Amino acid sequence: MTSTTTVSGGFIPVCRLDQLEVERGATALVHGQAVAVFRTYDDQVFALGNYDPFSKSSVIARGIVGTRGETPFVASPVYKQAFDLRTGACLDDEGVSIPSYEVKVEDGVVLVGPRLKHPKRG
Amino acid sequence: MSTRKTLVVAGHGMVGHRFVQAAIERGLTERYDVIVYGEEPREAYDRVALTSYYEVGADALSFLPGGQYEDPRAKVVLNTQVTAIDRDAKTVALSDGTTQAYDVLVLATGAAPFVPPVPGKDLQNVFVYRTIEDLQAIEEAAKTAKAGVVIGGGLLGLEAANALHQLEVETHVVELAPRLMAVQVDDAGGATLKRHIERLGLTVHTGVMTEYIEGYTDAELVDEDAEGNTDGKVSGLKFKDNDEVLPVDIVIFSAGIRPRDQLARDCGLEVAERGGILVSPNMQTSDESIYAIGECAAPGGRMYGLVAPGYSMAEVAADHLLGGAGEFLGADMSTKLKLMGVDVASFGDAFATTEGSLELVYSDAVAGIYKKLVISEDCTQLLGGILVGDASSYGILRPMVSSGMALPENPEDLILPASRGTAQIGMPDEAQVCSCMNVTKGEICKAIHDEELTDVPAIKQCTKAGTVCGSCTNILKNLLTEEMEKAGKAVSKAICEHFDHSRQELFDLIKIGKLASFDAVVAAHGTGRGCDICKPAIASILASQFNGHVLDKKTVGSLQDTNDAYLANLQKNGTYSVVPRIPGGEITPEKLIVIGEVARDFGLYTKITGGQRIDMFGARVEQLPDIWKRLVEAGFESGHAYGKSLRTVKSCVGSEWCRYGVQESVAMAIELELRYRGLRSPHKLKGGVSGCARECAEARGKDFGVIATEKGWNLYVGGNGGAIPAHAQLLASDVDSATLMKYLDRFLMYYIRTADRLQRTSTWMDSLDGGIVRVKEIVVDDALGLGAELEAEMAQHIDSYFDEWKATLEDPEKLARFVSFINAPGTPDPNISFTEDRGQIRPVNFDEPVSLGSSIPVGAPQ
Numbered sequence: 001m002t003s004t005t006t007v008s009g010g011f012i013p014v015c016r017l018d019q020l021e022v023e024r025g026a027t028a029l030v031h032g033q034a035v036a037v038f039r040t041y042d043d044q045v046f047a048l049g050n051y052d053p054f055s056k057s058s059v060i061a062r063g064i065v066g067t068r069g070e071t072p073f074v075a076s077p078v079y080k081q082a083f084d085l086r087t088g089a090c091l092d093d094e095g096v097s098i099p100s101y102e103v104k105v106e107d108g109v110v111l112v113g114p115r116l117k118h119p120k121r122g
Numbered sequence: 123m124s125t126r127k128t129l130v131v132a133g134h135g136m137v138g139h140r141f142v143q144a145a146i147e148r149g150l151t152e153r154y155d156v157i158v159y160g161e162e163p164r165e166a167y168d169r170v171a172l173t174s175y176y177e178v179g180a181d182a183l184s185f186l187p188g189g190q191y192e193d194p195r196a197k198v199v200l201n202t203q204v205t206a207i208d209r210d211a212k213t214v215a216l217s218d219g220t221t222q223a224y225d226v227l228v229l230a231t232g233a234a235p236f237v238p239p240v241p242g243k244d245l246q247n248v249f250v251y252r253t254i255e256d257l258q259a260i261e262e263a264a265k266t267a268k269a270g271v272v273i274g275g276g277l278l279g280l281e282a283a284n285a286l287h288q289l290e291v292e293t294h295v296v297e298l299a300p301r302l303m304a305v306q307v308d309d310a311g312g313a314t315l316k317r318h319i320e321r322l323g324l325t326v327h328t329g330v331m332t333e334y335i336e337g338y339t340d341a342e343l344v345d346e347d348a349e350g351n352t353d354g355k356v357s358g359l360k361f362k363d364n365d366e367v368l369p370v371d372i373v374i375f376s377a378g379i380r381p382r383d384q385l386a387r388d389c390g391l392e393v394a395e396r397g398g399i400l401v402s403p404n405m406q407t408s409d410e411s412i413y414a415i416g417e418c419a420a421p422g423g424r425m426y427g428l429v430a431p432g433y434s435m436a437e438v439a440a441d442h443l444l445g446g447a448g449e450f451l452g453a454d455m456s457t458k459l460k461l462m463g464v465d466v467a468s469f470g471d472a473f474a475t476t477e478g479s480l481e482l483v484y485s486d487a488v489a490g491i492y493k494k495l496v497i498s499e500d501c502t503q504l505l506g507g508i509l510v511g512d513a514s515s516y517g518i519l520r521p522m523v524s525s526g527m528a529l530p531e532n533p534e535d536l537i538l539p540a541s542r543g544t545a546q547i548g549m550p551d552e553a554q555v556c557s558c559m560n561v562t563k564g565e566i567c568k569a570i571h572d573e574e575l576t577d578v579p580a581i582k583q584c585t586k587a588g589t590v591c592g593s594c595t596n597i598l599k600n601l602l603t604e605e606m607e608k609a610g611k612a613v614s615k616a617i618c619e620h621f622d623h624s625r626q627e628l629f630d631l632i633k634i635g636k637l638a639s640f641d642a643v644v645a646a647h648g649t650g651r652g653c654d655i656c657k658p659a660i661a662s663i664l665a666s667q668f669n670g671h672v673l674d675k676k677t678v679g680s681l682q683d684t685n686d687a688y689l690a691n692l693q694k695n696g697t698y699s700v701v702p703r704i705p706g707g708e709i710t711p712e713k714l715i716v717i718g719e720v721a722r723d724f725g726l727y728t729k730i731t732g733g734q735r736i737d738m739f740g741a742r743v744e745q746l747p748d749i750w751k752r753l754v755e756a757g758f759e760s761g762h763a764y765g766k767s768l769r770t771v772k773s774c775v776g777s778e779w780c781r782y783g784v785q786e787s788v789a790m791a792i793e794l795e796l797r798y799r800g801l802r803s804p805h806k807l808k809g810g811v812s813g814c815a816r817e818c819a820e821a822r823g824k825d826f827g828v829i830a831t832e833k834g835w836n837l838y839v840g841g842n843g844g845a846i847p848a849h850a851q852l853l854a855s856d857v858d859s860a861t862l863m864k865y866l867d868r869f870l871m872y873y874i875r876t877a878d879r880l881q882r883t884s885t886w887m888d889s890l891d892g893g894i895v896r897v898k899e900i901v902v903d904d905a906l907g908l909g910a911e912l913e914a915e916m917a918q919h920i921d922s923y924f925d926e927w928k929a930t931l932e933d934p935e936k937l938a939r940f941v942s943f944i945n946a947p948g949t950p951d952p953n954i955s956f957t958e959d960r961g962q963i964r965p966v967n968f969d970e971p972v973s974l975g976s977s978i979p980v981g982a983p984q
């Protein structure tokens with residue numbers, strides 16, 4: 001384990017839940033990094049890295065949020081690749097994924113935690 | 123010592139003009155003074171487009187507006203006929219009684235319509251169809267005529283018939299041969315053409331011979347003509363073997379053309395047996411200081427009645443005079459034209475005269491399509507063909523003949539019906555569909571087939587076609603439809619997995635159900651929570667119908683693509699560009715200064731756009747409200763450059779300043795831009811207005827183009843630039859401003875109602891059965907009775923328009939979105955950085971994801 005593992009829960013508050021628009025993203029600054037935070041229709045909250053590897057720009061939070069089958073996703077606003085909100089996996093290109101982070105809502109406050117580990121696909 | 127020589131050109135027609143141009147461009151005027159005599163009262167003009175004279179006027183057809191070349195060593199003398207040639211003295215006699223010496227003489231006298239010796243041919247109101255003056259006379263006669271007849275059912279005869287028909291005269295076409303266009307098409311093709319033309323309301327008489335033209339007797343005319351002009355006017359046409367006389371007031375002869383070779387005959391030059399001045403392959407006549415080019419010439423004894431071979435002759439003659447070795451070796455007589463809205467093409471060995479050749483015919487009597495391919499005995503090569511009713515594959519087929527390219531395995535594919543208006547169907551497998559990713563038609567079809575793909579996104583994912591600029595998406599859709607139909611499967615019209623409906627169906631469902639939000643639409647007709655396809659489409663439909671604010675949270679706020687979501691255009695590094703509206707491209711110095719100041723103060727890159735406005739690049743999300751605050755204060759409003767909506771109405775300066783202008787194009791452009799600003803549509807919409815037929819605003823490259831005429835405005839629709847450019851087509855001519863707007867209201871609303879998502883007006887029109895003709899019926903003739911409703915919908919849009927940016931600035935809730943970070947609104951995103959080029963900023967390209975993406979350090983920084 002490295003020094004970046006969770007310390008005291010490791011969650012830092014970014015905003016109130018009611019500041020997040022339903023089915024849209026917002027960008028938060030977490031330890032100097034841009035993180036995209038999303039609130040879905042059923043009031044679940046997700047966090048992904050804001051950096052879009054296809055367009056090489058920091059824009060993921062500004063994409064359209066929707067579902068593919070049961071999968072909640074955001075489409076990059078630049079070239080429209082879809083990313084799974086839960087895992088950061090790109091739904092259009094198997095080899096690609098972006099980081100996803102733990103999130104929770106406590107007392108109406110959204111907290112972003114450590115990066116989630118996902119088993120490598122494929 | 124060099125003395126300048128004199129080169130005289132007889133005839134300032136299409137070919138004569140081309141010759142003088144070549145002479146100037148290639149430096150012949152360094153050695154020669156060129157004098158061109160033209161017998162017509164005007165300089166050379168586009169005779170091929172003669173029929174459009176009624177639409178665009180004489181000025182637009184001119185090849186040399188102003189009447190003189192820029193090179194002063196080439197002089198044009200009009201209204202002057204060359205009446206005789208003295209070869210010994212090397213002079214020509216002119217109709218003004220003078221003579222002119224020449225060192226070299228070029229005959230470009232063209233051809234004249236052949237008028238057979240039919241009794242009555244000298245009556246009044248008997249015309250030919252060759253010059254603008256002929257058309258003017260016909261137009262005058264048509265004002266009082268009820269019916270007219272064209273004698274001759276060839277290419278030119280049908281053009282003349284079309285003109286008569288458009289002048290609202292009941293029109294007959296009489297052809298001696300058993301079919302129309304006997305030179306270009308075969309019996310079946312001629313029959314198809316005949317049906318088309320009859321459907322338009324013209325009457326065609328084939329296989330009949332004219333016996334004489336009947337005139338009114340003086341007594342009969344007295345009543346009709348109070349001025350007492352009792353000269354015999356045409357009253358009817360009598361056919362052989364038929365007792366009834368066809369009552370007509372106008373007769374137009376179009377029974378072929380004859381080379382104008384009389385000058386040559388009179389001075390003893392050799393002429394061809396069937397007419398035309400005999401010339402060598404370098405265009406010299408039997409007198410080597412005299413050349414002949416164009417329709418008056420007969421290289422190898424044969425005259426060519428088309429302009430392209432004439433142009434080649436002009437180039438060859440100029441080349442030879444410069445000492446070049448160019449030769450004229452015959453020409454391709456392939457033709458493709460649109461006659462009265464009917465495509466007709468004939469190319470190569472259209473009549474299957476090659477020994478052993480085979481014919482492949484596709485014919486659909488209901489749709490009025492006839493296509494024939496002539497292929498070689500061993501089925502490997504295309505030799506020629508005839509296309510009537512749908513000539514979209516001409517562009518592919520004709521090169522196949524000339525290049526000798528091998529035929530595809532199933533040559534019949536080349537003439538099977540094209541699916542909804544793409545020329546792409548019928549293209550060979552090697553043809554590139556997606557040029558960004560270099561994907562061919564063959565690869566796409568194979569993927570559809572092998573991978574059993576059933577929608578466009580799957581094709582994109584599998585083949586990568588359409589993943590970069592996306593402009594080939596519509597072609598992918600067509601290929602999919604075609605492949606699926608081949609396999610006997612139905613194609614779903616569903617726009618995405620969330621809705622089983624096409625955009626048009628959704629439009630109607632939303633309208634009928636008065637569904638005002640995405641939630642309501644999805645609850646009533648869809649599943650899931652939508653995606654990047656259906657959400658913007660529904661946002662656009664809702665905006666077209668309800669015209670609320672695009673950032674309104676309750677209705678459409680979460681549906682917008684990032685451009686609409688931030689009311690600005692996302693650029694490659696995540697910054698935005700800002701475009702204030704500059705209606706018609708007209709702007710005061712004060713406002714220009716404001717734009718300059720804003721760009722300077724916020725450090726933005728500025729560029730003039732193609733739509734006559736100014737784009738400012740490099741704005742960070744959090745800067746947008748401040749930028750717009752300044753712009754709104756100065757009186758600017760949103761330019762909607764970010765929306766699938768009306769962008770600009772481009773204009774030329776028009777009659778207020780321009781010497782040629784006939785209407786105030788700027789004022790009209792401004793009026794239209796303000797009328798339709800903010801109108802959301804299936805794709806972006808652009809307009810243009812030109813102040814005269816010179817068309818400086820390039821209006822015909824727009825979704826709607828307005829061109830001023832002496833009498834009002836011509837309205838064109840369905841044009842665009844981009845990857846597949848299209849010229850707008852004429853919807854109405856000479857209308858006044860009120861009618862123009864009425865038609866435009868209807869046109870735009872009907873498009874918004876019925877087009878597919880991301881379908882521009884041109885492809886939408888192609889997809890309507892009947893294309894522009896159908897649009898005309900709906901918009902001009904109000905065939906569906908929708909006119910008033912469409913106008914009311916547009917009126918509602920106009921009444922409810924407001925500036926989105928102004929409204930956003932006034933609403934803190936909407937402004938909340940415009941921050942770099944929700945928890946650090948003032949901190950600029952460190953991922954954005956710029957470098958400088960040519961004195962302005964541009965994005966730095968990150969080739970590596972900065973430090974993002976590995977992990978988030980948590981806890982106290984070390």
Ligand SMILES: Cc1cc2nc3c(=O)[nH]c(=O)nc-3n(C[C@H](O)[C@H](O)[C@H](O)COP(=O)(O)OP(=O)(O)OC[C@H]3O[C@@H](n4cnc5c(N)ncnc54)[C@H](O)[C@@H]3O)c2cc1C
Binds near residue numbers: 136159202
């Ligand atoms: C309605 C119409 C439609 C056509 N459509 C097509 C088409 O779709 N495609 C195509 O390829 N071709 C078409 N053509 C044919 C095309 O216009 C001709 O091939 C072309 O104009 C030939 O050019 P030219 O210079 O040889 O003759 P012209 O353009 O006729 O020019 C000859 C000029 O010389 C003048 N002249 C004649 N004698 C004298 C003299 N003694 N002194 C001074 N001046 C003289 C004449 O007045 C005339 O202005 C069409 C023609 C018409 C009428």
Ligand code: SF4
Binds near residue numbers: 774784813
């Ligand atoms: S199109 Fe406009 S600018 Fe061009 S010549 Fe006509 S009026 Fe003048």
